Each structure stands twice: as C-alpha cells, then as structure tokens.
Amino acid sequence: xxxxxxxxxxxxxxxxxxxxxxxxxxxxxxxxxxxxxxxxxxxxxxxxxxxxxxxxxxxxxxxxxxxxxxxxxxxxxxxxxxxxxxxxxxxxxxxxxxxxxxxxxxxxxxxxxxxxxxxxxxxxxxxxxxxxxxxxxxxxxxxxxxxxxxxxxxxxxxxxxxxxxxxxxxxxxxxxxxxxxxxxxxxxxxx
Numbered sequence: 180x181x182x183x184x185x186x187x188x189x190x191x192x193x194x195x196x197x198x199x200x201x202x203x204x205x206x207x208x209x210x211x212x213x214x215x216x217x218x219x220x221x222x223x224x225x226x227x228x229x230x231x232x233x234x235x236x237x238x239x240x241x242x243x244x245x246x247x248x249x250x251x252x253x254x255x256x257x258x259x260x261x262x263x264x265x266x267x268x269x270x271x272x273x274x275x276x277x278x279x280x281x282x283x284x285x286x287x288x289x290x291x292x293x294x295x296x297x298x299x300x301x302x303x304x305x306x307x308x309x310x311x312x313x314x315x316x317x318x319x320x321x322x323x324x325x326x327x328x329x330x331x332x333x334x335x336x337x338x339x340x341x342x343x344x345x346x347x348x349x350x351x352x353x354x355x356x357x358x359x360x361x362x363x364x365x366x367x368x369x370x
Contacts, residue, residue, distance in 0.1 A: 191222075257305060261312045280362035283369065319347035320355055 193204040208220035241249060267273040284306060291302040315323040324347065328339050 254304075254308060257308045258312060261309050265312070265316075275361055276365055276368075278358065278362040278365055280359065280366040282363070282366035318351035318354060319344065320351040324348075324351055 191206040191208065193206055195202045195204060206222055208222045210218050211221040212218050264273060268275070268277075287302055288299065291298040314321050315326070317323040317327040319325075319328070328344065328347075331339050
C-alpha cells in the first residue's frame with residue numbers, strides 16, 4: 180500500500196507499507212510531453228494486478244460450426260483493425276514511431292507465451308493476419324503489387340512495360356526496406 184503526498188518543490192513523498200512497516204520514500208517525477216503539448220509528470224509506477232477471483236472465471240467452449248463462424252468474425256475484426264491502422268498511418272493520425280519490427284514481435288510472443296498457449300496462438304494468428312494484409316498492399320515487390328500489374332494489364336489489354344515494372348520494383352523496394360529499417364530502429368530505441 181502506498182500513500183502519495185506532493186510537497187511544494189514538486190518532489191513527492193511516498194509512504195510504502197512493507198512487512199507491516201511504513202517506509203517513507205522521496206520521488207521526483209520525470210516529465211513527459213504529450214502530442215497536445217501538455218507536460219505531465221511520469222514516475223513509472225504501476226499497480227500490481229491481482230489474479231481474477233474464481234467466481235469471475237468461466238470456461239468458454241463452442242462447437243465445430245460455431246467455432247468456424249466465430250473464427251471468421253474474429254478474423255474480420257482483425258482485418259478491419261489492421262486496415263484502419265494502415266489508413267491512420269498513411270494520413271498521419273498514428274506516428275511512424277508506432278511501427279514495430281522483429282524484436283517487438285519476439286517480445287510480444289514471449290509475453291503471450293507466459294500467459295498460456297491460447298494467448299500465444301492468438302498472437303500468432305494476429306501476426307499472420309497482419310502479414311497477409313500487408314502482403315496485399317499494392318507495392319510492386321509484394322503480392323499486392325503483382326495484382327496491381329495484373330489489373331493494369333486487364334485494363335490496357337497488354338503487358339505493363341518492363342521499364343515501368345522495373346521502376347515500380349525499385350520504388351517498392353526502397354519503401355519496404357525503409358519501413359523495415361524504421362521498424363528495427365524503433366525496436367532498438369525501445370530497448
């Protein structure tokens with residue numbers, strides 16, 4: 180248990196109970212600037228989360244047909260969320276610092292594995308669906324780019340010129356590798 184009191188010099192005094200003894204600690208919060216420009220105090224303290232009482236737990240099971248229906252619904256929700264986040268990334272509502280790479284994926288896999296097999300498999304499904312959606316983005320190096328070239332061929336009734344395809348592949352490669360580098364950079368800054 181902790182009691183927090185502010186003093187005039189912005190330092191905080193924390194009264195922490197440990198083994199039935201009260202310990203007074205001094206804390207000077209750091210500051211963080213929000214996107215809105217507001218400066219807030221930040222101490223890095225989080226409450227301890229207690230396990231759910233047994234009365235609040237329940238087991239959820241579905242039959243085969245209902246499971247398939249629920250799986251399609253959940254996949255549709257994840258696709259909708261992914262497309263929404265891609266749109267927000269493109270228009271700037273979500274910053275590029277939110278991109279994550281393989282280190283964050285590994286951390287997420289480790290965290291979900293700690294919670295159990297169901298959470299871990301759900302995380303793997305989320306990553307798989309996201310990769311599938313990203314693969315359909317119309318950049319020439321991805322499958323979506325190939326589909327774009329096929330659609331253009333269907334409209335103009337002849338193959339896309341090789342020079343145009345080559346420029347598209349190079350441009351697509353620059354974009355993809357830049358995003359990959361940014362995601363890995365973001366991972367390293369979070370370490």
